[in-house]
Amino acid sequence: MVGMKKLINDPADVVSEALRGMAAAHPDRLRVDLENRIVYRKDAPRPGKVGLISGGGSGHEPMHGGFVGVGMLDAACAGEVFTSPVPDQMMAATKAVDSGAGVLHIVKNYTGDVMNFEMAAELAAADAGTEVLSVVTNDDVAVQDSLYTAGRRGVGVTVLLEKIVGAAAEEGRPLQEVADLAKRVNDNGRSMGMALTSCTVPAAGKPTFDLAENEMEVGIGIHGEPGRQRLPLAPAREIAELLVDPVVSDLPYQQGDSVIAFVNGMGGTPLIELYVMYNEVAQLLDRAGITVARSLVGNYITSLEMAGCSVTLLKADDELVRLWDAPVNTPGLRWGA
C-alpha cells in the first residue's frame, strides 16, 4: 500500500496487538485488560491512594499507557488510533482503581475525550458511588479552536502533569488537593508544536495531510490538525524561535522565572535532532532570563511517525520540582525506582 510502511499486521489490530506487546514486555509493572483496552498499574487499587486515570486515542505512545506505574497513572484507557476511548472503558477503569479515596481523570482537551470522560464519571458515581474529579489540559497556544477541540488543545503539559500529580497522589494526598495541584500545573504550562512531515493513520492508509518537500507546519496538533501557518523549511534556530516566542509571551514567562523545559519529538524525529533543538531552546530561555530547573528531551507525546517537535514550558516552584524529582517507575518515564 503506497504511503504506508509500517511494522504492523492488519491495521484493525494495531492497538490490541500493541497492548499485548506492552503486557508481554512489562508483566512486572502492568496488568492489561485486553478486552476493555485498559492498562493498569499492577498493584492498583492502592489502599487510601487517589486513583489517577488518563486515556485518549492511541498513536501518541508512550502516552498514556506507558505512563502507568508507581508514581504516575493507575490506569490508562486506549482508544483506536486518534480516536477517543468510550465511556464504558473509562468507567471500568474508574471503578477498578478506586480504593475509596476517589479518582482524578486527566483529560486532554479534545471534544470526544472530554465528553466521554464526563459521561464515565457520571456512570461511575451512579453505579459505584465513586467520587471523581477532572482536570482538562489545554496548554497548546497555537490555535483557539481546532479540528477536534473547542478551546485550546491539550498536549505536552499532560506528560509533566501526570508525573507531578502522580507523585502527589503517591504521597497519599486527598482528592481535592490532587485535583487542585493538577489545575495549577495546567495553568502554569504552555506548549507549541510543529511538523516536518505528516503521519499515516493505519486504518486510513494514506498521509493525514500533504506537506510539500520544502514546507513545514507550525502550530500543528498531535493528530495533524492544522496549525498557525505553513512556512518554508527553516533552520532549527528559527523553528525554536517560532515555538518558544509564542509560548513565553502567552503565560507570560518572565525574567527570573524557573521552568521545567520539555522538548518533545513527534515520533519520527531522531534524538540527535531533538538535542539540536534543545540547544536552541536553552539559549533562547537563557537570553530571556528564564532558568531551566529541570529538562526532558525525547519522544513522549507523539503523533505516530510524524517528524517534528514541540516545546513545553512549565513554571516551576520548589514543590513542583520536588514532585518532579520523586521516584517514578513506568515504561515511558523512570527514575529513582
Add this chain to the structure above:
Amino acid sequence: MVGMKKLINDPADVVSEALRGMAAAHPDRLRVDLENRIVYRKDAPRPGKVGLISGGGSGHEPMHGGFVGVGMLDAACAGEVFTSPVPDQMMAATKAVDSGAGVLHIVKNYTGDVMNFEMAAELAAADAGTEVLSVVTNDDVAVQDSLYTAGRRGVGVTVLLEKIVGAAAEEGRPLQEVADLAKRVNDNGRSMGMALTSCTVPAAGKPTFDLAENEMEVGIGIHGEPGRQRLPLAPAREIAELLVDPVVSDLPYQQGDSVIAFVNGMGGTPLIELYVMYNEVAQLLDRAGITVARSLVGNYITSLEMAGCSVTLLKADDELVRLWDAPVNTPGLRWGA
C-alpha cells in the same frame, strides 16, 4: 533541499550542536568536552573503578553519549554522523577516565572504529602508561562481511553489554574480569535488523539508499549497509520470523534458555509499532521454549530517522540478570537511581 527535512541548522554543525544540547539538558550527570567531542560522566574518573569507554559515529543516539553515567559508561567519543571518531579523541578520553584501575574500550566491529581504538590504546599506554583492554562486539548475524566491516557487525548487543559491564565496573571489579565479562556478553548475544525506509546523512543531503514503496531490506546494518535480501513489504508477524529465526538458530538459543530480549527501533519507527513487533517476538520465543527474563523495547541504537527495527537476544544467567537490574542513571537508560 529535497529529501532532507530535519530539525538542524548547518549540516556541518549537527554533531557539535547536539552535544551542546546534551550538555545543556544533563548538567547534573554529564560533562561534555565540546572541543574533543567527548561526553563524560560528571564524576569521572572514579577512584579504583575501571573506566569504560565507547564511541563511534554519531547518528545512533542515544548510543553512545546517552549511555554515559552511573552504572554504564564513563565516557563516549562522538564521530561525525556514521564516521568513526579519531584516535586523539579516544586517547584523551582514555587518559581522562583512568583512575589507575585501567580502561576497557567497548568497540562495535566497524573497520574504522576498531583501528582507531587500537591506535588510541597504544597511544594512551605509551603516553600515560594506561592499561587498556578491548572488547569488539560483533553480534549481527545478517552478513559475514559488510560495507564497513570485516566479519560481523556490532549492533544491538552493544547496548546490553554497556549496561551489564557498566554494573560490573561499578562494583569495583578488576580490569581483566570486566573485560572477560564483556566478552561473555558479546559471545552470548545475537542480533538482526531490517529497514522500511532509508535515512539521510545531513552532510549528504539525500537518502543513503533507495527502497521502493513496496520493499523492505532485511539484515540491514545501522548505517544502511545492504543486508541479506530485499523483499516485498510483509506483516509484522512475518518480519518477526525473518529476524528471530536467524538469530535463534545462530547461537543457537535452545528450549529452556533464558534471554534478555531487546526490540530496538531504528529511529523513525513509532513506539506503537515496536510493541506490535515485541508481541510477535515474544510469541515466537514462547513457542521455541525460550524464556524472556528481561526485555527492552524502544529506540536505543538508531540510524537517524530510518524506519525499521532490530531484534537482539542475549542468553542470560542469574549473574547477567542481576547486573542488568543494577541501578543505572544515564540520559538513555535509567532505573533504580
